Amino acid sequence: xxxxxxxxxxxxxxxxxxxxxxxxxxxxxxxxxxxxxxxxxxxxxxxxxxxxxxxxxxxxxxxxxxxxxxxxxxxxxxxxxxxxxxxxxxxxxxxxxxxxxxxxxxxxxxxxxxxxxxxxxxxxxxxxxxxxxxxxxxxxxxxxxxxxxxxxxxxxxxxxxxxxxxxxxxxxxxxxxxxxxxxxxxxxxxxxxxxxxxxxxxxxxxxxxxxxxxxxxxxxxxxxxxxxxxxxxxxxxxxxxxxxxxxxxxxxxxxxxxxxxxxxxxxxxxxxxxxxxxxxxxxxxxxxxxxxxxxxxxxxxxxxxxxxxxxxxxxxxxxxxxxxxxxxxxxxxxxxxxxxxxxxxxxxxxxxxxxxxxxxxxxxxxxxxxxxxxxxxxxxxxxxxxxxxxxxxxxxxxxxxxxxxxxxxxxxxxxxxxxxxxxxxxxxxxxxxxxxxxxxxxxxx
Numbered sequence: 457x458x459x460x461x462x463x464x465x466x467x468x469x470x471x472x473x474x475x476x477x478x479x480x481x482x483x484x485x486x487x488x489x490x491x492x493x494x495x496x497x498x499x500x501x502x503x504x505x506x507x508x509x510x511x512x513x514x515x516x517x518x519x520x521x522x523x524x525x526x527x528x529x530x531x532x533x534x535x536x537x538x539x540x541x542x543x544x545x546x547x548x549x550x551x552x553x554x555x556x557x558x559x560x561x562x563x564x565x566x567x568x569x570x571x572x573x574x575x576x577x578x579x580x581x582x583x584x585x586x587x588x589x590x591x592x593x594x595x596x597x598x599x600x601x602x603x604x605x606x607x608x609x610x611x612x613x614x615x616x617x618x619x620x621x622x623x624x625x626x627x628x629x630x631x632x633x634x635x636x637x638x639x640x641x642x643x644x645x646x647x648x649x650x651x652x653x654x655x656x657x658x659x660x661x662x663x664x665x666x667x668x669x670x671x672x673x674x675x676x677x678x679x680x681x682x683x684x685x686x687x688x689x690x691x692x693x694x695x696x697x698x699x700x701x702x703x704x705x706x707x708x709x710x711x712x713x714x715x716x717x718x719x720x721x722x723x724x725x726x727x728x729x730x731x732x733x734x735x736x737x738x739x740x741x742x743x744x745x746x747x748x749x750x751x752x753x754x755x756x757x758x759x760x761x762x763x764x765x766x767x768x769x770x771x772x773x774x775x776x777x778x779x780x781x782x783x784x785x786x787x788x789x790x791x792x793x794x795x796x797x798x799x800x801x802x803x804x805x806x807x808x809x810x811x812x813x814x815x816x817x818x819x820x821x822x823x824x825x826x827x828x829x830x831x832x833x834x835x836x837x838x839x840x841x842x843x844x845x846x847x848x849x850x851x852x853x854x855x856x857x858x859x860x861x862x863x864x865x866x867x868x869x870x871x872x873x874x875x876x877x878x879x880x881x882x883x884x885x886x887x888x889x890x891x892x893x894x895x896x897x898x899x900x901x
Contacts, residue, residue: 473546477554482585483776487562489550491542491575499538499545500571535568542575556583560778582776587831591770597763597893600755604747612743616730617722623715625681632679632714634664639713640676642687644705652803653697654705658712672707681714698810760886763893764825767832775824784819788812829882836888840880845873848880 474490543564551558558581566577623637632638638661644654663673669689679685687707695701720726727739788808796804832838846860849867853860867873 473549473553475550475553477556482774483582485554485556485581485583487550487554487556487579487581489546489577489579491546491569493572493574496538496542496569496573496575497571499542499569500534503534503538503541539566539568539575539577542569543577547579550579551581556581558582558778559584559776560782582778584776584779584827585774587771587773587827589771589828589831589835592767592832592835592889593892595763595766595770595889595893596896597759597766597890598896598898599759599762600751601897602748602751602755604744604751608747609740609744612747613722613740616743617719617726618717620726620729621717621719624718626714626716628682629680630714632663632677632711634677635662635717637662637715637717638676638679638711639715640709640711642707642709644707646700646703646705651700651705652800652806654707662717676709676711679711679714681711683711685709685711696810697806699806759890759895763886763890764821766893767828767889768821768824771828773824773827775820775827780816780820780823783823784812784816787815787819826882829885830878832885832889833881836885838881838884838888840877840884844880845877848876 473492476488478486478488480486543566547562547564560582562582563580564577565580566575569575626636640659640661641657642655642659644651646654661667661673661676663676665673667673669691671689672687675687675689676685687709688704689707690704691697691700691702693702720729722736724735727733727736730739733739733742788811791811792804792808795807799807849864850860853863856863867876
């Protein structure tokens with residue numbers, strides 16, 4: 457086909473579409489599309505030609521089945537196929553005509569088209585809102601004061617000491633008390649039936665630590681190694697797994713060992729065992745420095761969170777539900793991949809269902825903040841240069857211990873470089889707002 461003929465064909469296609477768009481909200485649009493009867497007939501003709509090549513009908517050779525026979529046998533199913541094909545072909549044209557770029561899969565309402573008749577359908581489309589920034593300068597934010605006390609250092613030092621404790625078996629017949637470390641096997645039942653996650657082997661638990669369900673550890677006090685105990689507990693009403701919340705469970709528990717914890721002496725020899733320290737004083741200094749660094753990171757996170765909240769509060773914007781749903785599904789898929797080898801399919805499905813409700817509001821906040829930061833970047837003409845993107849990829853490669861080319865290839869093949877660039881642009885926009893924010897310090901709580 458010549459270039460002129462191709463151009464004429466494209467123009468003819470556009471002319472065969474009648475499109476009317478109606479804005480329902482800042483992010484929602486309803487598009488009514490009419491496809492010319494000739495185009496519908498052509499679609500059917502093309503579909504029947506393809507069907508004739510592959511259909512196998514008794515009494516006819518392949519490719520020789522008359523169309524009336526094909527219509528009688530395949531007419532209903534072929535109509536649905538033509539409907540889908542026409543939507544696939546014409547929806548992008550219609551969206552281009554009205555200048556809309558969907559952020560989620562449009563919802564289509566259509567009926568089966570008829571040969572020789574106009575095909576009408578509607579599409580519910582969500583787009584990004586036109587963000588109008590009202591207030592971005594001097595936003596209020598808070599930053600916790602970073603303070604490290606001697607008590608903080610000593611608590612952390614005791615935690616290090618506890619991690620290097622040794623455990624000694626208690627003599628037979630010694631009754632378990634608070635502070636003892638027990639090794640357990642257990643099987644849990646609810647209404648006489650085992651439940652996902654209710655079994656465990658060689659679980660180590662310190663009595664009085666509060667690691668297990670309320671009441672579980674208390675019922676193990678007085679137990680002896682080599683004996684069994686029946687433990688009855690009730691899951692809290694706010695338990696993370698909703699199907700277990702508020703329900704009573706019975707655990708058949710075997711106490712395999714009762715041990716006492718013996719802490720190492722807190723002296724210079726202990727410090728030397730911890731690494732490149734010559735004295736306990738040096739170990740305390742390192743602990744204090746690490747604590748300060750960790751708390752400064754936490755303070756920065758609190759500051760950025762409060763700044764983002766202020767940006768959202770001072771610049772209302774409607775968020776497309778489909779965009780939130782897409783972001784939520786992406787987060788759920790990532791979380792499920794990390795968990796799928798650790799739990800059963802049923803337990804994973806239940807966990808994902810819980811996360812879906814638990815995370816929705818936070819994901820909506822993230823999407824809203826992203827839209828606002830994108831608008832800030834546009835208003836302030838913030839861009840991410842290729843050199844900045846390369847530097848970030850090099851940083852990621854260093855953190856993961858791989859070659860830069862390897863991580864760049866992974867991002868490119870997954871088509872994630874645009875999203876990475878957008879993420880860096882948002883970080884620069886937030887940094888600009890941070891430099892102009894009205895920051896109030898607050899004490900650590």
